[in-house]
Amino acid sequence: MRLIVMLLSLLVSTHVWAGELSKPAGKVLLTLSGKIENTNEDGKAVFDIASLEKLGTVTFQTTSPWYNGRTTFTGIPMQKLMEYVGAKGSVLKVTALNDYTTDIPLDDFRKYNAILALKVNGEYMRIRDKGPLFIVYPYDSLPELNNKIYYSRSAWQVSKMNIE
DSSP: OHHHHHHHHHHSOOOOOOSBOOOOSSOOOEEEEESOSOBSBTTBEEEOHHHHHTTOOEEEEEEETTEEEEEEEEEEEHHHHHHHHTOOSSEEEEEETTOOEEEEETHHHHHHOOEEEEEETTEEOOGGGTOSOEEEOOGGGOGGGSSHHHHHHOOBSEEEEEEO
């Protein structure tokens, strides 16, 4: 499993984007704000499903407290998303549709290869099933990820992120 995590980290590009991002054509699902360099709407970065998927997705299987057995998640590497918007802070404040909030150190994304999942077991996630966006860590890859700290950082129904 450690090899899979290493391979995932190699897949995450170190490419740096600069300036204004293209605007999404579909319904906006995610808004990023705060200490970012690259925007597409009034100092923010907004995304629909298509604009997120353009960043490239990865897939992994892991167990979690929210599903029975091993579950397959597909999504955008959080590190890649942070690079894309030019995140310059140290903490990501995540807000869900139900106003749940959690703070995640940006270092987590480099260390643990967390993703912003769009799909579970090959299907796009619906709001009532933790979707449309869910921050997921590969919990089975390292024993340290199987604890309340990382579970609390795994927000579902994500709608907003602010880099502080």
